[in-house]
Amino acid sequence: MSPIGTEHYLVVAAALFIIGVVGVLSRRNIVVILMSIELILNAVNLNLVAFSRLYELHGQVFSMFVMTDAAAEAAVGLGILIAFYRNKETIHMDEVDLLRF
């Protein structure tokens, strides 16, 4: 078998990204949608670390910042979810239609 190159990691990351996009677009549960966003951010991180093997360590530093962003996003998103659940008693995305025209 051929040795594992950068392309192999990029293919795995692309598959992760597409699975995450499907989850964001098609699930009803808001918690699962936030989890799918984490999948997308992980795909980005995998790309950055795979490229940082070819060049300097800059990709790894950037993946660190992406992880910081993911932590902040999860905290704020779950806070919004709790506040919303207290008001509307639902965590389904298709029932969040206060602004629907």
Place this chain on the structure above:
Amino acid sequence: MTPIATTFFFYFLATVVIASALATVMQKNPVHSALALIITLLGVAGLYLMLYAPFIAGVQIVLYAGGIMVLFLFVIMLVNIEQADLEERFNKQWPVALIAAAAFGGLLLWAYVRKTEVFPAAPAVFPESTNTQDFALLLYRGYLMPFEIASLLLLVAIVGAVVMAKRRV
């Protein structure tokens, strides 16, 4: 000259990551989704180890699988959902979502097939033993300003999460 086990471990980890990511999206119970997502994160940490990034792999396990997933499980417990509400997993526009994702995947596949040159081969020996030191030097010298901004972002996120989750401010 690459080690003989590398190919096997790559395909093993890739299979685990893709399968558990699919389980994350498909599971009916959000708790099962969270457990499948933890397996995905651990598999990605293994891929980081194979890419000679041990520090990022450790941070992935401690921060993601240890911190963020505990937060997710706590919130799943806080918003206790009726079992009947779990029956309908997908919303009404899921075929459109699937078509859009398939089109995006086709775009990526087209780019992959039409490529004219490949990436340069990775250096066989990477200074893995000094990875953490090199990472720290780069982070605190070259990226000091973004580092401080990231700390400010975390502060804003903490305050925001407390303000929104609190019953009455």
